[in-house]
Amino acid sequence: MCCQKVAEAEAMVSGGIQDVFISNEVVAPSKITRMVALAAQGARVSVVVDALQPLEQLAVTAQQWGTSIDVLVEINAGQDRCGVDTPGQAARLAEHISRLSSQLNGSVNFKGIQAYHGGLQHVRDPQQRAAAVQRVVAKAAAAVDAINKKAGLKCQLVTGGGSGTYRLEAASGVFNEVQPGSFAFGDADYARNLQLGGQQGEWQQSLWVLTQVMSVSAARACAVVDAGLKAVSLDSGPPVLLETPNVAAGLVAPPPGSNSSSSCSSSGPSSSSSGNACGQLPAVSFEGVEFQNGGDEHGKLLWPQAIPQLPPQLPSLGTKLLLQPGHCDPTANMYDSIVAEREGTVVAVWPVAGRGPGL
């Protein structure tokens, strides 16, 4: 299971996942110790490195704890974030891991490389995306080759790829592990990716933000919902409204395989007062409605006013709506728990363990 932070790895291990891969550099000695402690407790732990100093700290700490960590060299796959910049640097770092392994009773094991490019996950056009991933594959292949020829080491693992590109890495012949994660939730940004043949997103959305209409202005053709910057991250564009408002009245999700069908329940918490229970719904159309940020606690839904003489039908106060967040990761990060629902029934409330900044 891929994690980005030690706190996430700890949450995974305490939840029963016994094989965690921190696909990110860990440099703070206190975090390295916590990571090693997970391995000492019996979990299989792997991590990426791109520099000598934290690698040495890791090797010494793991030896002190009498345990072993699998280590992958991260290469800069073109995102210009973490990772070594040249195949030669990758080979030297791999060699160093191997040397430390010999010196320190296998406290670190060289496992392979990571080549991940987050930006490519969101390239809309499938041909352009494939061409860009080809450049990542070439970089990965060059690093594997240099590690083999210059350091005499074999990469057991070549890992990378995300929800937008993982099929390309998987088919490359160079990668043998992929790291998609966002597909489990989905978001409006991923949904804008096109597939070969022009069809949209291969995954159904599962994560929705439940929001409620708290103010309505007929004069401005505007309904204000209680979802602002503290409820949906706007970094990748605004959330997209699910066009079946009554779906939310009873916390009923659309049937799998469809995002335009509606279902209804009269047992919704707001149905007694908001008049939007099944059968009483006014004919609200959400076509062309624009979501605008209204601040930390507000979102504005603006109806198009095509015909000034005919004001649009607006949802009534208290109407509950479902928003597909623009970006699932930082949105989920704001919530202490996620309500899990199946066919109209809440089946679990999941705490969002490991949320928060990178601890």
Add this chain to the structure above:
Amino acid sequence: MCCQKVAEAEAMVSGGIQDVFISNEVVAPSKITRMVALAAQGARVSVVVDALQPLEQLAVTAQQWGTSIDVLVEINAGQDRCGVDTPGQAARLAEHISRLSSQLNGSVNFKGIQAYHGGLQHVRDPQQRAAAVQRVVAKAAAAVDAINKKAGLKCQLVTGGGSGTYRLEAASGVFNEVQPGSFAFGDADYARNLQLGGQQGEWQQSLWVLTQVMSVSAARACAVVDAGLKAVSLDSGPPVLLETPNVAAGLVAPPPGSNSSSSCSSSGPSSSSSGNACGQLPAVSFEGVEFQNGGDEHGKLLWPQAIPQLPPQLPSLGTKLLLQPGHCDPTANMYDSIVAEREGTVVAVWPVAGRGPGL
């Protein structure tokens, strides 16, 4: 104490604040009941309304609980978010509050109006800001006048204004309460506001995000820090780096009244391994360094490469830095706690009660 959500009001009351004003519409019956319960427990509770239905729900609920809520009519001050759109609507709503008060044993009391415009807090130029607030003041005055003439009611409170404009509302002769809050933390966006005479921000920054260098690339003149979208909200621009990196090594804040002085402590958690303890610091200049979003868990610090033959001195791995967030509210919202520090010593760890989306 102003709150935007019932959950915040509950946190305030449980923390000992006995006078809370929810400066936002509350429409869900369950939230109205929770708000009334605060009043029934002895707190003084006030809230704004802009529609009949939640007002009536509030009045009936408060009567059932045998308590009383102060109610203000919110007017649309130009932000086109919540609030009634005309003075006539304000008067009718005020009259309705007054009538309900008579009918339901004073379970709601008409108190006045709120006229708040969030967007004006961030108008850079002081003359333009003053002119824009003047339009808000005119709207507030018109509503007060209509409420007096048409409904025969007096506005005891005229409330509004934020950290960017509160002096203007306070001096208007129309407002008698202001609502600044962000000044307590400050952020890079507020710091860009200019005051009359051209000087910058009247408040010192108190809220910083502590981050650590986790990857360095000399070839790209780039240092990657572990603060991404899960650590700093980027909606109002990137965070600004405090230009005294050693300040953070020992969690030591700059002296009050200065944001360019440095202080140093060798007891910092990273000083033993990162080589950036006092006296060993390389001469890193942060002048012209650009913060770029690097994803959910990363920020990229890009050094200007003015002289290609002379690569810039980069901070070493593990260096801790302080970031002034672009927007304090959604940034604080991501943290479970805030570490309070005075002159190099941690004096408290404050839980961020009431954080999260608008519950």
